[in-house]
Amino acid sequence: MTQDQLKDAVAAAAIDEIKPWLSRSTVLGIGTGSTANLFIDRLAALRDDFKGAVASSEASAERLRGHGIEVFELNSVGTVPFYIDGADEVNAHLHMIKGGGAALTREKIVAACAERFICIADASKKVERLGEFPLPVEVIPMARSYVARELVKLGADPVYREGVVTDNGNQIIDCFEFMIDDPVAMEARINAIVGVVTNGLFAARGADVLLLGTEHGVERLTPA
C-alpha cells in the first residue's frame, strides 16, 4: 500500500471510531494536513448526522465549508468530544511532534478543549524516540533571533522556516538535530522561552487513541 492509501485507511477507521457517538448537537474538532484532509473528505458523507466542526487552520475550515460542513468559532463551542488530527511523529506514550503544516498552535488549542484526541497516522510516523522530525516552534516575529539563540542553548540546530507565516501572523523555527528524551519536560521548557507562542511537542496533552495505518491493517493503540 502507498502512504496515501494508509492515510486513507486511518481516516476511514476514525470515521468508524466516532460515528456511534455523533448526534445533531455534536461539534467535532478537526486537525490540519493531508491525513486530516482525507478524514474531512470522508466526514462529508455524515454531514447531516452532526452539527459542525471547529477547525485548527484556515485551510481545514475552507475544506470543511467546501463540503457543506458548518465551521464554528472555538469560543462559541467550549469543548468538543473528539479532536481528530495527524502527526509528524508519535511514540508509544502517544506523545507527538506536530506542526509540519505550521498549524501547531491552533491544533494545540483545539486539542486542549477536546475530551478525546484521536491521532490518525501512517506507520512511518511511529517512532521509539521523538526528534528525527525537526521540532517546529511558533514564535512572535520580533523574538525570532532571541528564541533561536535560546534553542541553541538547549542543544537544537534552529532553522527559520522562510516564507511561512502562520494563521496567527507568526513565524516558525524548526529544531534540527534535536532528539528528545523527556517530551513533557522539553515541551514546558521551550514554551517558557519569552517570545515562543508554542512548540510542536504534544506531550502534556498527548493523544488518547492512535489509529496507525500498517501493511497489516489499522492498529488501534492507546498510551503505553
Ligand SMILES: O=C(CO)[C@H](O)[C@H](O)COP(=O)(O)O
Ligand atoms: O501537525 C500537522 C500540521 O501542522 C499535521 O498533523 C502533521 O504535519 C501531519 O501531516 P500529514 O497528515 O500531512 O502527514
